[in-house]
Each structure stands twice: as C-alpha cells, then as structure tokens.
Amino acid sequence: MILKMQFLLEHWRDGVEILILWIGIYQLYRAFRATRGASILVGIVMILAIATSLAFIFQLKVIAWILTRSVIYGAFALVIIFQPELRSALAKLGSSKLFSFSKNQRLEFTSILADAAIQLSKHRIGALFALEREINLREHQDTGVNLDAEFSPELAQSIFYPKAALHDGGMILSQGRVAAAGCVFPVSQREMSDRTLGLRHRAAIGLTEETDAVAIVVSEETGHISIAINGELRRNLSESEFKEMLEDIFLPEEKKEEENAKKTLDSEDNSLDPSDRDMVSD
Numbered sequence: 001m002i003l004k005m006q007f008l009l010e011h012w013r014d015g016v017e018i019l020i021l022w023i024g025i026y027q028l029y030r031a032f033r034a035t036r037g038a039s040i041l042v043g044i045v046m047i048l049a050i051a052t053s054l055a056f057i058f059q060l061k062v063i064a065w066i067l068t069r070s071v072i073y074g075a076f077a078l079v080i081i082f083q084p085e086l087r088s089a090l091a092k093l094g095s096s097k098l099f100s101f102s103k104n105q106r107l108e109f110t111s112i113l114a115d116a117a118i119q120l121s122k123h124r125i126g127a128l129f130a131l132e133r134e135i136n137l138r139e140h141q142d143t144g145v146n147l148d149a150e151f152s153p154e155l156a157q158s159i160f161y162p163k164a165a166l167h168d169g170g171m172i173l174s175q176g177r178v179a180a181a182g183c184v185f186p187v188s189q190r191e192m193s194d195r196t197l198g199l200r201h202r203a204a205i206g207l208t209e210e211t212d213a214v215a216i217v218v219s220e221e222t223g224h225i226s227i228a229i230n231g232e233l234r235r236n237l238s239e240s241e242f243k244e245m246l247e248d249i250f251l252p253e254e255k256k257e258e259e260n261a262k263k264t265l266d267s268e269d270n271s272l273d274p275s276d277r278d279m280v281s282d
C-alpha cells in the first residue's frame with residue numbers, strides 16, 4: 001500500500017503529461033483529418049518512423065544521424081507547406097459553440113432556412129448556403145456582394161433565380177441574416193469517388209474543410225438537398241432527414257429536451273397498470 005502511494009506520488013506528473021499530450025495530439029488529429037494535407041502528413045511521418053527504426057536496428061549510423069538531424073528542419077518545412085491546413089485546424093480547435101443568437105431566433109431561423117431550401121429544391125433552383133458559426137467567413141464574404149439583409153425563402157429564390165445577377169456563387173448567412181451573396185468558396189481538392197459531384201458541391205465541401213461553417217447545397221440538376229459539415233457531404237436528403245439534420249446541428253439542446261420528455265411520457269405510459277390504461281383510452 002505504502003509502495004503504491006509512493007509510486008503514485010512519484011509518477012502522477014507523468015500520468016498528467018501523458019493525458020495532456022494524448023488530448024492535444026488527438027485534437028490536432030481530429031482538426032487535421034478532413035484536410036487535404038492529412039494523408040500526405042501521415043505518409044511522411046510513417047516513412048520517417050520506419051526509416052529511423054531500420055537505421056537504428058541495423059546500426060546504419062550515418063543514415064540515423066541524417067534522419068535525426070533532419071527532423072527539426074523537416075518540422076519547419078511541414079509548418080510552411082501545411083500552413084493553410086494548420087491555420088484551419090487551429091481555428092477549428094477553438095470552436096465548439098454553436099450560434100450565439102437566442103434560442104427563439106435559432107428556432108425561427110432553422111424553420112425559415114428549411115422552408116427556403118425545400119422551396120428551392122421544388123423549383124429546381126440551384127443554391128449554395130454557408131452558415132457561419134464560430135469561424136469568421138469575412139474573407140469569403142469579400143469575394144461576393146455584401147448585403148446584410150433579413151433572410152427569407154422569397155429572398156433566397158430571388159437571389160438564386162438563374163437569371164439574377166447574384167445567382168452564381170454562394171450565400172453567406174451570419175447570425176440569421178444574409179451577410180453576402182455571389183461569394184466564391186474554396187473548392188475541395190480532395191479526390192472523390194463520386195465523379196458526378198460538380199463545383200457547387202465541391203465548394204460546399206471545400207468551405208467546410210477549412211472552416212466550421214455548415215454548407216447547404218440544392219442541386220439545380222436533381223433538386224436534391226445536401227449538407228456539408230467538417231468536409232463531409234450528406235447527399236440526397238429527404239425533407240424530413242434534412243429538417244432533422246438542421247435541428248441536430250442548430251438546436252441540439254432543444255432536441256435533447258424533446259427526446260427526454262418523450263422518453264418520460266413513454267415510461268409513464270408503460271408504468272400505468274392495464275386497467276388504468278383502459279380507462280385512459282376510453
């Protein structure tokens with residue numbers, strides 16, 4: 001017992017250090033994995049690790065010396081090469097909060113947004129929305145026309161109407177308002193198995209790889225609605241799936257409360273004795 005205590009007293013710092021490093025590395029990996037550089041970086045690190053282990057095992061002194069020296073310069077080179085990925089990864093690290101506007105505003109906005117996308121989809125009007133969350137989309141906003149207008153399904157239809165001046169590009173929604181339209185988003189460079197994905201969908205993926213924004217795409221060709229988040233695209237959503245996903249993203253607490261209330265009601269219902277149940281149904 002005393003020995004155990006002594007061991008703990010001597011080594012608790014090591015435990016804390018391992019925990020901090022593990023959390024740090026895991027968070028970096030999470031922020032990095034959706035980016036273009038992730039697979040290249042994993043490849044480089046693996047090659048270096050294998051080469052260094054082989055050099056040490058077979059006692060190849062010169063190669064081992066070169067490899068250990070080159071790690072520092074290599075780290076600098078990686079920071080420079082992957083500067084855009086690092087920037088977006090660090091920006092993602094600090095972002096966890098959803099919209100900062102009030103619950104009622106979020107409720108109203110989510111339903112207006114769902115209506116807008118569904119109407120666009122029914123009319124087969126192609127559209128691309130980017131919903132700003134923690135990371136500022138100012139840089140992308142400046143590629144289009146600043147509007148600062150109240151969002152409505154009618155405005156969305158007028159803007160994305162194929163002959164309208166601002167229909168090309170994406171619309172940025174910030175704090176429930178239209179910040180800008182006609183914006184150019186970064187197109188994802190990732191290799192995609194689905195060759196039918198055009199530029200609108202790739203721009204939605206690209207923007208969400210670099211920022212924590214949520215992108216909604218309405219396909220002009222098929223009318224299908226898709227949502228991109230963290231560089232992942234959920235395609236061809238049905239109306240109910242789309243609404244549900246929007247609620248999961250923008251109203252997580254409200255959804256949880258609703259589910260809990262439903263569970264409580266169900267359990268109360270099940271706990272009623274059968275004769276009571278008959279009375280209730282009567």
Ligand SMILES: Nc1ncnc2c1ncn2[C@@H]1O[C@H](COP(=O)(O)OP(=O)(O)OP(=O)(O)O)[C@@H](O)[C@H]1O
Nearest residue numbers: 126168169170184185198199200201203219220221
């Ligand atoms: N980088 C970009 N940022 C924002 N919008 C873009 C970008 N590139 C293309 N777009 C929009 O996408 C439209 C072209 O879409 P394209 O047909 O290539 O895509 P898609 O993914 O197949 O979509 P759809 O199913 O609607 O045809 C352009 O007219 C433009 O409005």
